[in-house]
Amino acid sequence: MIDLDVGRRVLRTEAAAVLGLVDRVDGRFAAAVALLAGCRGRVIVTGMGKSGIIARKVAATLSSTGTAAFFLHPAEAVHGDLGAVQGDDVVVALSHTGETGELLRLLETIKRIGARLVALTGRADSTLARAADVVLDCGVDEEACPLNLAPTASTTAALAMGDALAMTLLVEKGFQEEDFANLHPGGGLGKRLLRAEALMHTGAEMPVVGVATPIRAAVAEMSAKGLGMTCVVGGDGRLAGVITDGDLRRHMDLPGLLDQPASAVMTAGPKTIERSLLAVQALALMEQRKITSLIVVDADRRIEGVLHLHDLWRTQMF
Numbered sequence: 356m357i358d359l360d361v362g363r364r365v366l367r368t369e370a371a372a373v374l375g376l377v378d379r380v381d382g383r384f385a386a387a388v389a390l391l392a393g394c395r396g397r398v399i400v401t402g403m404g405k406s407g408i409i410a411r412k413v414a415a416t417l418s419s420t421g422t423a424a425f426f427l428h429p430a431e432a433v434h435g436d437l438g439a440v441q442g443d444d445v446v447v448a449l450s451h452t453g454e455t456g457e458l459l460r461l462l463e464t465i466k467r468i469g470a471r472l473v474a475l476t477g478r479a480d481s482t483l484a485r486a487a488d489v490v491l492d493c494g495v496d497e498e499a500c501p502l503n504l505a506p507t508a509s510t511t512a513a514l515a516m517g518d519a520l521a522m523t524l525l526v527e528k529g530f531q532e533e534d535f536a537n538l539h540p541g542g543g544l545g546k547r548l549l550r551a552e553a554l555m556h557t558g559a560e561m562p563v564v565g566v567a568t569p570i571r572a573a574v575a576e577m578s579a580k581g582l583g584m585t586c587v588v589g590g591d592g593r594l595a596g597v598i599t600d601g602d603l604r605r606h607m608d609l610p611g612l613l614d615q616p617a618s619a620v621m622t623a624g625p626k627t628i629e630r631s632l633l634a635v636q637a638l639a640l641m642e643q644r645k646i647t648s649l650i651v652v653d654a655d656r657r658i659e660g661v662l663h664l665h666d667l668w669r670t671q672m673f
Contacts, residue, residue: 596624
């Protein structure tokens with residue numbers, strides 16, 4: 356029989372390790388965030404072994420949230436890559452013991468060139484901690500390993516502290532959803548953060564008629580473009596209204612409907628959006644208004660495109 360209690364104990368131990376960090380988000384944590392926020396160069400994250408794996412993830416999280424960061428392998432650093440570290444950089448070093456030989460060999464150079472050092476370690480009295488400008492205590496009472504040997508709870512704690520730093524820094528820098536979209540153009544996440552301009556129908560694909568266009572012609576335009584609606588523009592070329600299938604149904608009893616001008620049945624002042632609106636925001640707006648299309652206009656209310664609900668569904672982002 357597989358002992359499921361081992362798995363449960365691992366999860367409880369690692370959860371306790373993370374919760375134990377909460378009270379350590381203090382003045383030292385604030386100082387670390389301030390160093391990272393004020394960094395005029397790059398944030399260089401380094402660590403060896405399992406700590407190195409966590410360091411790679413921390414560097415990736417920082418990079419994806421607006422902070423120029425990369426991982427530096429400490430063993431490679433002492434064989435030439437240390438030239439990547441400049442005086443206006445901040446180095447974030449991860450080591451549970453604070454005595455990792457490969458990291459300690461970097462300290463002299465880091466100090467000599469003037470880069471600042473933030474240490475994430477489980478030993479506040481270690482060599483690494485004493486050399487750091489800011490020390491963040493990631494110590495744990497025990498590893499989740501039944502032998503108390505394999506790095507488990509300690510690496511989880513370091514990862515959580517790194518995430519806490521990155522997210523606090525994100526807020527400190529005023530990083531917004533739009534910024535996130537610019538840094539994540541690919542994959543499922545990138546699709547969720549596409550902008551309206553990337554999905555909207557433009558040019559000849561847009562259904563457009565004039566205010567004086569007979570309803571008969573407007574219906575033909577709607578059928579040809581297949582969006583269940585058509586934009587209506589005035590003599591000045593600006594958006595005047597929209598005609599939807601619902602508008603036509605509501606005016607079925609209008610005498611000579613098909614010969615009436617588009618202005619007779621259009622909904623004036625339809626909801627519009629800017630081309631830079633995120634796709635997820637456009638979807639929320641459609642659901643709120645219970646509509647299936649949004650018209651994209653410029654500052655002069657000239658039509659730039661039409662975004663349909665099906666365009667969002669086709670991206671498989673939701």
